Amino acid sequence: MNHAITLYGLGPTRSSRCQWTLLELGLEFEFIEDRSLIGSDELKPHHPQAKFPAIVIDGESLFESAAICTHLCDLVPAAGLLGAAGTRARALHNQWTAFCLSEMEAYLWHTAKHTSFYPEEKRVPAVVDANSGEYRSAAKVLNDVLSESPFLVDGQFSVTDIFVGWAVNWGRRMGQNEGFDNLQSYLDRLFAREHCTLNPE
Ligand SMILES: N[C@@H](CCC(=O)N[C@@H](CS)C(=O)NCC(=O)O)C(=O)O
Known part of the structure; x- marks a missing residue:
């Protein structure tokens, strides 16, 4: 089934998860990359x-x-990037995406805000160490899981890895993955994929 798809995003930001998913699914899409849309009235009808x-x-x-x-993968179930609703594979996908957002990415984002995005007067340097401890506690969980399996769901690449891989790579770029060798091997497996959109720098 054909769909008319327009993605709004920018380079290796979180939109790259959607870009990578679309490429893996073989869906055609228009990609509007325009930094000036962030915070604009033009983008608000699509993101409040x-x-x-x-x-x-x-x-x-x-x-x-x-x-x-997740929705894009539901549109193309035959691509096999996501288990069907009600399966153990879907439950694990939900588990790891929730874990990634709440236990990992939120702390990286908080640190990024307090080290570069916020104006100096709004930054609270004390949060950085606390955030690092929280992120690394969760990253250790993933590092342990990835000692048993190359990917997060049923041992094979899925949209869960596109999603979680982005946060793990952000952690690497922020110097937060030291000592977690399985996370680096995991990223190397993701970088090797044809459609990978993760920032390798
Ligand atoms: N939880 C959201 C995060 C969205 C988000 O914060 N996006 C960033 C780019 S990666 C953004 O647009 N930031 C601009 C801003 O915060 O004003 C998601 O995963 O889509």
Whole structure:
């Protein structure tokens, strides 16, 4: 089935999760990459906070990268990137995306805000160490799981790895993955994929 798809995003930001998912699924899409749309009235009909990513599928808007990637995979079940609703594979996908967002990515984002995004007067340096401890506690969980399996769900690549891999790579880029060798091997497996959109720098 053909869909009219427009993705709003920018380079290796969280929109790259959606871009990678679309490429893996073989779906055609228009990619609007325009930094000036962040915070704009033009983007608000698609994302109420005018952030990236946002997507429009057959005229319907959707935001939040986890919701977008999961929905895209539901549109193309034959691609095998996501277990069907009600299966153990889908439950594990839900588990790891929730874990990734709440136990890992939130702490990286908080640190990024307090080290570079916020104006100096709003930054609280004390949060950085606390955030690092929280992130690394969760990263250790993944590092242990990945000693048993190359990927997070049923031992094979899935959209869960596109999603979680982005946060693990952000942790690496922020110097937070030291000592977690399985996370680096995991990223190397992801970097090797043809459609990978993770920032390797
Ligand atoms: N939880 C959201 C995060 C969205 C988000 O914060 N996106 C960033 C880019 S990666 C953004 O647009 N930031 C601009 C801002 O915060 O004003 C998701 O996963 O889609």
